[in-house]
Amino acid sequence: MTTLSHSYKFCFGPWNISEGADPYGPPTRPAQSFDWKLAQLKQLGFDAMMFHDDDAVPDIDNKSPQQMVKEAKELGKKLADAGIAAEMVAPRLWFSPMTIDGAYTSNDPKARQYAIERSLKCIDIAQVLKTKLIVLWLAREGTYLRESKNGRRSTEYLVAAIDKMLAHDKKVRIAIEPKPNEPMDVAYIPTIGHAIALGYQTRDPKRVGALIESAHAILAGLDPADEIDFAMSFGKLWSLHLNDQNGLKFDQDKPFGSNNLRLAFNQVRALERSRYGAHGEYVAFDVHPFRATKEAHTLDHLANSRRTFLRLLEKARAFDDAAAQKLVADRNYQALDQMVLEHLMGK
Ligand code: GLO
Ligand code: MG
Numbered sequence: 001m002t003t004l005s006h007s008y009k010f011c012f013g014p015w016n017i018s019e020g021a022d023p024y025g026p027p028t029r030p031a032q033s034f035d036w037k038l039a040q041l042k043q044l045g046f047d048a049m050m051f052h053d054d055d056a057v058p059d060i061d062n063k064s065p066q067q068m069v070k071e072a073k074e075l076g077k078k079l080a081d082a083g084i085a086a087e088m089v090a091p092r093l094w095f096s097p098m099t100i101d102g103a104y105t106s107n108d109p110k111a112r113q114y115a116i117e118r119s120l121k122c123i124d125i126a127q128v129l130k131t132k133l134i135v136l137w138l139a140r141e142g143t144y145l146r147e148s149k150n151g152r153r154s155t156e157y158l159v160a161a162i163d164k165m166l167a168h169d170k171k172v173r174i175a176i177e178p179k180p181n182e183p184m185d186v187a188y189i190p191t192i193g194h195a196i197a198l199g200y201q202t203r204d205p206k207r208v209g210a211l212i213e214s215a216h217a218i219l220a221g222l223d224p225a226d227e228i229d230f231a232m233s234f235g236k237l238w239s240l241h242l243n244d245q246n247g248l249k250f251d252q253d254k255p256f257g258s259n260n261l262r263l264a265f266n267q268v269r270a271l272e273r274s275r276y277g278a279h280g281e282y283v284a285f286d287v288h289p290f291r292a293t294k295e296a297h298t299l300d301h302l303a304n305s306r307r308t309f310l311r312l313l314e315k316a317r318a319f320d321d322a323a324a325q326k327l328v329a330d331r332n333y334q335a336l337d338q339m340v341l342e343h344l345m346g347k
Contacts, residue, residue, distance in 0.1 A: 006275060008309070011048035011087045011282045012041065012302055014055050020291040029295045038082055044303050048085040048282050052092040053122040056129065060121060061096065068121060072128035079129070086129035087282045088175070088239060091115075091122040094139035094183065104161040105141045105154040105188065116161050120168045127169065134165065135211055135239060137177040142184030154188050159201045166204045173207045174199075175238040179216040182251050191220050192227045196236050213241035213286055214267060215251055225266035232274035240276065241286035242267065242309065253288040256305035257312065261344060268312040269319070283309065319343055 014037050020028030034055075041049055054060045057071045079086055093103035093115050101107060103115035119134075126134055141158065143149050162174060176198060180190035189195055192210050199208030210231050217224035231237040244254040244264065257264035270276075277283065285305040289298055320339075327336040 006278060008271075008277050008313070009047040009280075009282045010306055010309075011046055011050050011085075011284045013050040013052070013284070013286070015052070016285065016287055016302060017298060018288050020289065020293065022291060025291070028291055029289070029293065029298055032298070035078075038078065038084065040299055042082055042084060044299060045306065046084075046302075048087040049079070050087045050135070050282075050284055051089045051125075051129070053089055053118070053125055054092050054095075056086075056089060056125050061118070065121075065124070068125065069128060072125045076129050086126070086131045087284065088131055088133035088135045089122050089126040089129060090135040090137060090177075091119045093118060099140055102140045102142075102149070102154075104138070105149060105157045107149060112157060112161075116164050119161065119165050123165060123169050123172050126172070132171050132173050133238065134172055134174050135177055136162075136174060137179065137211075138187065138189050139179075139183060141189065142181075142187035144185050146186065151188065155198070155201075158188065158198060162198070162208060163203045166202060166207055173209065173238065175209050175211040177211040177213060177216070177239075177241070178220075179213065179251070180220040182219070191217070191222060192231045192236075196231065196234055199236070209236040209238040211239040211241060212237060213243065214256070214263075215243050215245035215253060215286075216241075218245040218263075219248060219251065221248075223266070224263065225270040228267060228270040228276070229273070232270070232276065237274075237276060238281055239284065240271075240281070241284050242305065243285060243287045253286055255287050255301045255308065256285055257308040261312075262340065264308065265312050265315060265340075265344060268309065268316045272313070272316050285309075315343060 014034060017032055017037050019031055056075050057068050060068060093099050098111045098114040104112060106112050123134060165174060176189060176195035178189045178191050178195045180187055189198060192212055195210040199205050202208050212227050212231060214224040217227045242256045244256060244259040245252050246259045285302055287301045287305050289301045324336060
């Protein structure tokens with residue numbers, strides 16, 4: 001039995017209450033206002049919200065620094081009034097016409113410059129929102145065809161960009177969110193190992209860590225629980241996007257545990273093992289409603305993911321480790337396998 005127990009804090013982003021559009025069809029639910037999303041987040045028992053820079057300050061590219069700070073302050077006040085923290089801010093570097101062929105790794109120096117300037121603005125917003133955490137999902141840092149970019153030079157560009165961010169704010173901490181593909185054919189930072197290694201090349205490796213998303217690990221053919229264990233053994237897991245994914249297809253962002261409960265159980269066990277959250281880290285659910293979801297059920301994927309997490313936490317804590325270890329010592333993995341299944345199925 002696990003004796004150490006601690007509690008978890010939860011968050012999601014405004015984009016996780018989405019409208020159902022996909023590349024083949026328009027939205028299926030009306031858009032909700034930010035204020036409505038914030039109120040729901042609180043009601044559902046979540047503790048923080050995560051932001052893209054332009055979730056915090058819409059149309060950020062066309063605003064002066066003063067206007068940007070003013071709007072960020074207004075948001076900060078709204079959050080403080082609601083008793084909700086900002087977990088992180090992430091520069092949305094994949095939407096602009098400037099970043100069609102990549103942001104930090106674009107072949108166009110003007111695009112690279114834009115990406116760095118935008119990232120520094122994101123840090124300024126994070127300061128106003130009182131979070132030190134910047135998340136870098138390196139969406140377009142990769143290629144549609146390998147001959148179009150130089151992989152070694154791209155790695156150097158990534159390090160140089162992160163160095164600029166670290167120099168801009170001595171307190172900022174950067175969590176790299178790896179993903180092996182989508183929107184790119186092949187991404188440069190596909191796994192947590194790549195993310196952590198990249199951090200060690202920067203000017204201040206202590207301030208560069210990682211974020212694991214379950215679906216991204218699955219898309220890389222990896223077990224997210226092993227990714228969590230690996231990152232936590234380096235003290236580098238600073239944020240987490242739990243969700244689920246049915247094998248190698250488009251990034252599905254299904255509710256946590258929806259596709260493979262055992263995989264989800266093992267992620268929770270890995271988090272428990274290393275006491276994820278002990279330094280204030282949040283559990284985020286980067287999930288989306290199924291396109292078919294009706295408006296009345298637009299929050300269910302979030303409430304359900306949190307509930308599944310908490311149920312699996314009970315399962316993880318009630319798992320009879322001593323009995324499992326006996327089976328391990330006896331190399332009786334058949335019995336261990338069945339023991340896990342019985343435990344998950346309940347009586
Ligand atoms: C997409 C990513 C995305 C990021 C978010 C924060 O595959 O998971 O949702 O987590 O934009 O940067
Ligand atoms: Mg994510």
